[in-house]
Amino acid sequence: MEKDTLKSLIEFRKTLHQFPEISGDEKETAKRVLNFFGDLNPTKVIQKLGGHGLAFVFEGKEDGPVSLYRCELDGLPIKEENNIKHISKVPGKSHVCGHDGHMAIISGLGIHLSKNPPLKGKVVLLFQPAEETGAGAEAVIKDPKFKAIKPDFAFALHNLPTFESKQIILKKGAFAAASVGMTIHLKGRNSHSAHPEAGNSPAEAMAKTIVALERLPDAMKKFSLVTVIHAQLGEIAFGTTPGEASVRATLRAHENETRDLLVSYAEKLVIKIAKEYGLEVSFEYVESFAATHNDEDAWNLGNEAAKKLKLRTKHIRIPFRWSEDFGLFSSHTKTLLFGLGSGKKQPQLHEPNFDFPDELIPVGVDMFKEITKELHG
CATH class of the missing domain: 3.40.630.10 (Zn peptidases)
Incomplete structure (x- = not known):
């Protein structure tokens, strides 16, 4: 040149x-x-x-x-x-x-x-x-x-x-790799922090979700990876039992089909956890890479x-x-x-x-x- x-x-x-x-x-x-x-x-x-x-x-x-x-x-x-x-x-x-x-x-x-x-x-x-x-x-x-x-x-x-x-x-x-950003919304019910039994906190479900998501690739036959990148429980209010939580994770695999299968398994897993705790659950997806x-x-x-x-x-x-x-x-x-x-x-x-x-x-x-x-x- x-x-x-x-x-x-x-x-x-x-x-x-x-x-x-x-x-x-x-x-x-x-x-x-x-x-x-x-x-x-x-x-x-x-x-x-x-x-x-x-x-x-x-x-x-x-x-x-x-x-x-x-x-x-x-x-x-x-x-x-x-x-x-x-x-x-x-x-x-x-x-x-x-x-x-x-x-x-x-x-x-x-x-x-x-x-x-x-x-x-x-x-x-x-x-x-x-x-x-x-x-x-x-x-x-x-x-x-x-x-x-x-x-x-x-x-x-x-x-x-x-x-x-x-x-x-x-x-x-x-x-x-193929990857996608997944946001999980868990919805329970707020209550006064002096009476947590009157509400339905998603705290334990959120903790289980974080641990379970990162272990999910162990069950996959091909390479996959789940990285939890953010989680939020309620608001900073010491008089309130939280009623909502969110968990964000990046899911990736070497093939589009494996990534999509991983997403499907993740959804089923979270739905099962949410049902166990009587919580509503919804999902959002961003930054999808083929x-x-x-x-x-x-x-x-x-x-x-x-x-x-x-x-x-x-x-x-x-x-x-x-x-x-x-x-x-x-x-x-x-x-x-x-x-x-x-x-x-x-x-x-x-x-x-x-x-x-x-x-x-x-x-x-x-x-x-x-x-x-x-x-x-």
């Missing part, structure tokens, strides 16, 4: 880093991306895709496949704790997941395509909103404008701390690209426990999500002192360039 090109991408990345916007609010980030692509002459620009999403289409003169390369627009509601000049200027918000770096990589691919347009088919660069909440991919796919760019292949990467810097992490089949499944054809393209570039690769056997809403694209087309090692001593994703390493930008761009060359000439 030319020094001037890399310099402009690093500067762009650092600007994005300073002005993070959380899921669904990425209006100014989208404007910055649109301005960056102003001189790159894509064939078509699609705005407000699934919210503040953007798609830049580069068309070849001959018929051919459509391939999509996705990055994420959103930051996180986390206060950054870094000693860097480009630290976030937005209180309580930051790019400590590296989405700023992912955007720089796809922007670098845009620079390449402006100078080397595809010979056949279409290349689509997608800047997706709301990845962190799991809502963005669904909103993009459901948007009527998506029909015009429906891809035959979709590719994405995620930087991965604890792996060697610039290493490519690959796996066929299941790559990242499992990311790497198609063999897409995997081959990524693997060959890494070989041609003589990059170090690591072929993992066990899928990651975390979720990525890129997984929803797996239900609609042939997908590949691969990892890009960001250093063994790099802070973990979502830690307040994370900052995307700029030396990864050329590696990510080169991987996607090789894939586009193979598919589109």
Whole structure:
């Protein structure tokens, strides 16, 4: 990569880093991306895709496949704790997941395509909103404008701390877990705390629910995990016996079907506990992520690209426990999500002192360039 090109991408990345916007609010980030692509002459620009999403289409003169390369627009509601000049200027918000770096990589691919347009088919660069909440991919796919760019292949990467810097992490089949956030509402009856027998406190049922949920995966044949992340019993009122409680948990598995089975078992378990204590029960679900499944054809393209570039690769056997809403694209087309090692001593994703390493930008761009060359000439 030319020094001037890399310099402009690093500067762009650092600007994005300073002005993070959380899921669904990425209006100014989208404007910055649109301005960056102003001189790159894509064939078509699609705005407000699934919210503040953007798609830049580069068309070849001959018929051919459509391939999509996705990055994420959103930051996180986390206060950054870094000693860097480009630290976030937005209180309580930051790019400590590296989405700023992912955007720089796809922007670098845009620079390449402006100078080397595809010979056949279409290349689509997608800047997706709301990845962190799991809502963005669904909103993009459901948007009527998506029909015009429906891809035959979709590719994405995620930087991965604890792996060697610039290493490519690959796996066929299941790559990242399916997950969902579950909220359980238990309703009993308030009473004076001097007369708890006159009410029906959900305290004991809540305690049983917390313990039972986290032990539920023991009964599953395939990998699953339940993590209770929050619980609330009544209000802080020392004269009142609580009448309501809520328990929130994240349920995850390597396959969509196993996650759905886990949810079903969890509901049955909680309903049984609630019935035992004479409580009403209801459920809510948020942040549903589909499992990311790497198609063999897409995997081959990524693997060959890494070989041609003589990059170090690591072929993992066990899928990651975390979720990525890129997984929803797996239900609609042939997908590949691969990892890009960001250093063994790099802070973990979502830690307040994370900052995307700029030396990864050329590696990510080169991987996607090789894939586009193979598919589109």
